[in-house]
Amino acid sequence: MKNAPNPEFEADCIRGILAGEKHLFHDLIRPCERPIFFLLMSILRNEADAEDAAQEAIVKIYRNLHLFRGESQFRTWALSIARNEGLGRLRKAETRREDSLDALSEDQTGDFTPAILTSWREVPNQALEQKELAAVLRQAIDGLPEIYRNVVLLRDIEEMDVRETAAALGITEGAVKVRLHRARALLQRSLAPRLKGFAPKRAGLFGWARTRKDESREDKSR
Amino acid sequence: MRIDCKHVWDHISAYIDGEVDAQLRAEIDKHLETCEICSAVLDSTRNVVVLYADDRVFEMPAGFSERLHRFIDKELKSNFDLTGAE
Numbered sequence: 001m002k003n004a005p006n007p008e009f010e011a012d013c014i015r016g017i018l019a020g021e022k023h024l025f026h027d028l029i030r031p032c033e034r035p036i037f038f039l040l041m042s043i044l045r046n047e048a049d050a051e052d053a054a055q056e057a058i059v060k061i062y063r064n065l066h067l068f069r070g071e072s073q074f075r076t077w078a079l080s081i082a083r084n085e086g087l088g089r090l091r092k093a094e095t096r097r098e099d100s101l102d103a104l105s106e107d108q109t110g111d112f113t114p115a116i117l118t119s120w121r122e123v124p125n126q127a128l129e130q131k132e133l134a135a136v137l138r139q140a141i142d143g144l145p146e147i148y149r150n151v152v153l154l155r156d157i158e159e160m161d162v163r164e165t166a167a168a169l170g171i172t173e174g175a176v177k178v179r180l181h182r183a184r185a186l187l188q189r190s191l192a193p194r195l196k197g198f199a200p201k202r203a204g205l206f207g208w209a210r211t212r213k214d215e216s217r218e219d220k221s222r
Numbered sequence: 223m224r225i226d227c228k229h230v231w232d233h234i235s236a237y238i239d240g241e242v243d244a245q246l247r248a249e250i251d252k253h254l255e256t257c258e259i260c261s262a263v264l265d266s267t268r269n270v271v272v273l274y275a276d277d278r279v280f281e282m283p284a285g286f287s288e289r290l291h292r293f294i295d296k297e298l299k300s301n302f303d304l305t306g307a308e
Contacts, residue, residue, distance in 0.1 A: 018305070022298045026291055033287060038280055047283055054286075055293045062297060066306040114231055117262035122269050128278040137279045156274045181235035187274075188267040195269070 005031065010074040018066060025062055032075050035158045036082040039168075042149045043086035045142070050086075057085035072167050079154075079168035112185040115192035121199035133198050140190050148183035155180050225249050230260045238268050 013028040036057060040050040061078050068077055127133050141149055141157075154165040155176070166173045230253055236242045237250055254261050273279065 022304075025298065026294060029294070030287075033290060034282060037282060037286065051283060051286060051289070055290060058290065058294065059297050062294070063302055063304070066304055113228075114234070114263045114267065116259055117266060118258050120262040120265040120269065122265065123273060125273065125276050128273065128276050133273075134279045137273060141274075152274070156271055157280055159275055177236065177241075181232075184235050184238075184267055184271065185231070187270050188263070191270055192266045195266070 005073050005075050007070075007073065011070065014065060014068060014074070017062075025065075028074070029058055029061065029078070032078045035075065035079060035154065035160070038153055038157065039079060039082055039150065040086045042141075042153045043083065043090060043146065049089065053085050053089055054082065057082040060085065073164060076164050076167045080170065083150075083169065112182050113189070114185050115189040117192055120192075121196070123195050123198045124200065127198045127200075130198070133195075136191070136194055136198075140187050143190060144183055144186055148179050148186065151176055151179040152183040152187070156184075225253055227253075227257060227260050230254070230257070231263065234264055234267055237264070238271060 010028060013024045016024045017028065033054070037050055037054050040053045040057070041047065044050050044053060057078075061081050064081070068074065123133070141152065144152065150169055151165060154160045154168060155162070160168070162173050162176050166176045169176070171179075230237075230250055233242055233246065233250065237247065242250065254264065
């Protein structure tokens, strides 16, 4: 998990801040910056708006710190404040987007069948050195309906667990699992055909990548 | 009991997260041994999940953290009453 939360450190910081050591807020919030920003990016879909909303949300977190009861993790609580900030802004700009708030209901029937493949060559993480691959992955996330985008962002990108994701988004753990499953199926379907080009080429007999046709021809000749 | 491809796809996300019970896992594993389609679907889905976990996919805007902490500093100097007293 990225920046795994440290509850004792957080509790110490919060006690200190409320007792007047305000500068500790910098340390308290630092591990939450990335998930807060990307959750707001997922909701608002604009970098400048997300940054602005993140700053406002973080001031709200600071001003409401005395209300944090330690029943959830600090990061979960902080993310739910950020989500409210994002949704509040979205409501104000309602006409901007169509798939904003409840365009999709939970039991939405959709086609969540994966892209059917007969073989897969792994795309290694080193391939991310190509900016193009990262861009393809970002576009695919951007193309997801919001309810799936938020879940996949917290679970697979920020690597938070099911429980924390559910609490941060105000949904049940069951809904997190269903949405994550659908999100991954939609991503696999849109990405599988495009990612193939990023897999390392396996040199064949004549120096180019072997195709299934080549392989089956070889099988027959054995 | 033999399970079909659709059944495997329905559980692929839970399978990747290690959230299927032992019996279902064994059934899926057995299916995967002979089904190249489901194996490729599983491998590609897992590959997608692994790639997204890489920090290079989503990078923070340059200077975000510096701007944020300057903004926080302004707030910390504002003498806002943190005790919640009206």
